[in-house]
Amino acid sequence: MAKQVIIEEFGGPRNMKLVDVVVGEPGPGEIRIRHEAIGLNYIDTYHRSGLYPMELPHGLGMEAAGVIEAVGAGVTHLKVGMRAAYAANPPGAYATERVMPAAQVVPLPDDINFEVAAAAMLQGMTVEYLFHRTTPLTAGDTVLFHAAAGGVGLIACQWAKSEGIRLIGTAGTDEKCHEVLANGATHCINYKDVDFVAKVKKLTEGKGVDVVMDGVGKDTFFGSLDCLKPLGMMISFGNASGNVEPFGLHELASRGSLKVTRPTLFTHIADHDACMAIANHVFDKIRSGAVQIHIDQRFPLDAVAEAHRLLEARMTTGSTILLP
Numbered sequence: 001m002a003k004q005v006i007i008e009e010f011g012g013p014r015n016m017k018l019v020d021v022v023v024g025e026p027g028p029g030e031i032r033i034r035h036e037a038i039g040l041n042y043i044d045t046y047h048r049s050g051l052y053p054m055e056l057p058h059g060l061g062m063e064a065a066g067v068i069e070a071v072g073a074g075v076t077h078l079k080v081g082m083r084a085a086y087a088a089n090p091p092g093a094y095a096t097e098r099v100m101p102a103a104q105v106v107p108l109p110d111d112i113n114f115e116v117a118a119a120a121m122l123q124g125m126t127v128e129y130l131f132h133r134t135t136p137l138t139a140g141d142t143v144l145f146h147a148a149a150g151g152v153g154l155i156a157c158q159w160a161k162s163e164g165i166r167l168i169g170t171a172g173t174d175e176k177c178h179e180v181l182a183n184g185a186t187h188c189i190n191y192k193d194v195d196f197v198a199k200v201k202k203l204t205e206g207k208g209v210d211v212v213m214d215g216v217g218k219d220t221f222f223g224s225l226d227c228l229k230p231l232g233m234m235i236s237f238g239n240a241s242g243n244v245e246p247f248g249l250h251e252l253a254s255r256g257s258l259k260v261t262r263p264t265l266f267t268h269i270a271d272h273d274a275c276m277a278i279a280n281h282v283f284d285k286i287r288s289g290a291v292q293i294h295i296d297q298r299f300p301l302d303a304v305a306e307a308h309r310l311l312e313a314r315m316t317t318g319s320t321i322l323l324p
């Protein structure tokens, strides 16, 4: 019988339960996929805690790689027996197998293994849209990237380097900063010990950066605005420290006509062709060697609570996968 992690109430990691489930046949536009590896992402903790509410009981997990076992009517890009991977709604990827909509499930090239795909789909496609589809960025531009030793972060460091973009990272320990630098960042600021705003000003000779990519949220948002050049772009794409407090638009005017956006991956990949293009761009970056996926933590599926605990305690680096 198939196994799936569900929650019946929002709360801490212990609320997750591994249960037996009957997985049916796919309906029109759906597929059934058997998972070989599952990606763990910070968004999973928001679903678990209720920060991003959903109807309960519900499965968790947005990303996995595996083999297509059945294909519903109207699905033409996937066939039974194909290797495939996805980052997609609805949550439910923490499972040995599942039925789900096919539109965001992409064929997996032979030279990308299941573990790398499970680790790279959500975080890699996020980096792709941040660097190519959110604001114009060209070689020589400077980006401040918070939590640069994390899953999205280590991919961003390497991606920036491969595009000639100067990335100043932040991270919570000196050890994490070493990893950030080893992955291509030009500088890394330990923002637990050092005032990152003052340091960014110093590193940019008082000018500030062109773009901030901020997945930390509440704790860094206003400091991030202070790091921008006039006309700079604030990309607030996550809330690991909590939601950004509401603020007045004058905060943008007084700092020099700043721009701000709050994007999500799921808008960018809603269209099937766009999803395929973004995924293939990520596979190309991995294949070329420009981006190496760091799977720094692996857990069996039944140890998912420990995986969440470590992620929220800031004790992970790079990507984390669950093995069914």
Ligand code: NDP
Binding pocket: 040, 041, 042, 043, 122, 123, 126, 147, 148, 149, 150, 151, 152, 153, 170, 171, 172, 173, 176, 215, 216, 219, 237, 238, 239, 240, 241, 242, 263, 264, 265, 266, 311, 312, 313, 314, 315, 316, 317, 318
């Ligand atoms: P990470 O591996 O980056 O883990 C989160 C990191 O955030 C921690 O390791 C920690 O790094 C840092 N952090 C800072 N403050 C806190 C805090 N109070 N509690 C916990 N962590 C904190 O996670 P992901 O790579 O999965 O995701 C990174 C961010 O990007 C998340 O906010 C996520 O929601 C967001 N995201 C958004 C997407 C979108 O499309 N909008 C898509 C994918 C991810 P340190 O100790 O170095 O500070």
